[in-house]
Amino acid sequence: MSTVEAHRASHTAKRRRRRPGGAIALNLAPMIDVVFLLLIYFMLAMNFTSEERAIQMDVAADQQAPESADPFALPEQPIMVIVRSTGDGAQDYGLSTDSPSIGALHSFDDLARALNAARTAILDDDQRFVIAPDASTRWEHTVAAVSAVRRGGFNRVRMAAPEGVALR
Amino acid sequence: MATRVYQRGPVKVQANLTPLIDVVFLLITFFMLVAQIQRTRLEALDLPRLSAAETSKAVHDDSAVVNVLPLGPGGESRGYRVGARTFAESPDGLGALVDELKRSMKQQPSANVLVRAERTEMYERVHPLLAAIAQAGITRVHVVTVDKDGAL
Numbered sequence: 001m002s003t004v005e006a007h008r009a010s011h012t013a014k015r016r017r018r019r020p021g022g023a024i025a026l027n028l029a030p031m032i033d034v035v036f037l038l039l040i041y042f043m044l045a046m047n048f049t050s051e052e053r054a055i056q057m058d059v060a061a062d063q064q065a066p067e068s069a070d071p072f073a074l075p076e077q078p079i080m081v082i083v084r085s086t087g088d089g090a091q092d093y094g095l096s097t098d099s100p101s102i103g104a105l106h107s108f109d110d111l112a113r114a115l116n117a118a119r120t121a122i123l124d125d126d127q128r129f130v131i132a133p134d135a136s137t138r139w140e141h142t143v144a145a146v147s148a149v150r151r152g153g154f155n156r157v158r159m160a161a162p163e164g165v166a167l168r
Numbered sequence: 169m170a171t172r173v174y175q176r177g178p179v180k181v182q183a184n185l186t187p188l189i190d191v192v193f194l195l196i197t198f199f200m201l202v203a204q205i206q207r208t209r210l211e212a213l214d215l216p217r218l219s220a221a222e223t224s225k226a227v228h229d230d231s232a233v234v235n236v237l238p239l240g241p242g243g244e245s246r247g248y249r250v251g252a253r254t255f256a257e258s259p260d261g262l263g264a265l266v267d268e269l270k271r272s273m274k275q276q277p278s279a280n281v282l283v284r285a286e287r288t289e290m291y292e293r294v295h296p297l298l299a300a301i302a303q304a305g306i307t308r309v310h311v312v313t314v315d316k317d318g319a320l
Contacts, residue, residue: 037193053223054310060302133291140216140287144320
């Protein structure tokens, strides 16, 4: 028997002697302390994981640099993307553009595809886009239009003031 | 006294780790709570849904988070919230919002502006906010979305 074991044995023996009933009492207080701490810790940590994502967009009407620009260049017109909410569902929306090079659109995916096709053929890489919702267009449709333009490969996109331009 | 010590054999020194772990976890919890309190500026909103591929992770730290508060139960406007401050949806309120944004941009010129609004929010309520942000001299914002099923 090693010294440690001997020590333990004598210790238990002493305790047994002190408690003739033979009940070994487990001290629960520190365990409860630690368990509660862990519980609070994990509850907080769960709360922390944010699933929020973000998509970039311009807000100000970006000015063209007048001095450095070629004086004979034609003023570059932004393409207007008109988006309207037509019902209460997420899929109830209408979409059109004022560009003749982009045909009829049925979905945001259509817009992204059309822009991808036009980017290589017709449009400049830094072509500007203006999303034109009206007052009652829902935010999810407005944001989805921004996302579609960015998926189409264009990064210069902003939102216009709400106006009464009809969907084509 | 000395004889009693030697009777027990060599002294075994053991570090009691329990109080240390207790205190360390308490400190961690404390600092997480403090950080959590700082995050109360994030309103619980039903954000627009976009697939993750089109977006980047929203960084809330060191950015100005601007919330469009949803309409109250009676359809009354509850305005906009920047940090802990709420601004009315009126010319005065928007003017104060512009000042607040200008102030925070002066403090942290590199800060992002995050725009949070419910996905069902009408554009007429979001646009005054975007106009105020532009008026504060900010040229780029991050629109906050979530990655969920039903992405458009």
